[in-house]
Amino acid sequence: MSTPVERCPHCGNEEGFYTKDFASGAIRTRYNFDGSEADNTELYSGLRHKMGKKAHCAECDKVVFDMSEYEA
Numbered sequence: 669m670s671t672p673v674e675r676c677p678h679c680g681n682e683e684g685f686y687t688k689d690f691a692s693g694a695i696r697t698r699y700n701f702d703g704s705e706a707d708n709t710e711l712y713s714g715l716r717h718k719m720g721k722k723a724h725c726a727e728c729d730k731v732v733f734d735m736s737e738y739e740a
């Protein structure tokens with residue numbers, strides 16, 4: 669995935685960013701007991717439309733861009 673910014677406009681961090689949302693408790697990556705990842709396709713596709721994700725700077729925690737806007 670490419671991003672609309674190369675660094676944080678607030679603090680200049682180039683390390684990366686993270687996303688969070690208010691329903692994070694419902695978001696789980698599922699694994700099988702043998703260590704393989706379970707089929708999460710439907711879970712992800714269902715959530716994607718509900719979330720207004722914002723990308724936060726990993727350093728200063730400020731919003732650097734809006735994921736939902738960018739993906740659309």
Ligand SMILES: [Zn+2]
Pocket residue numbers: 676677678679680681725726727728729730
């Ligand atoms: Zn920052």
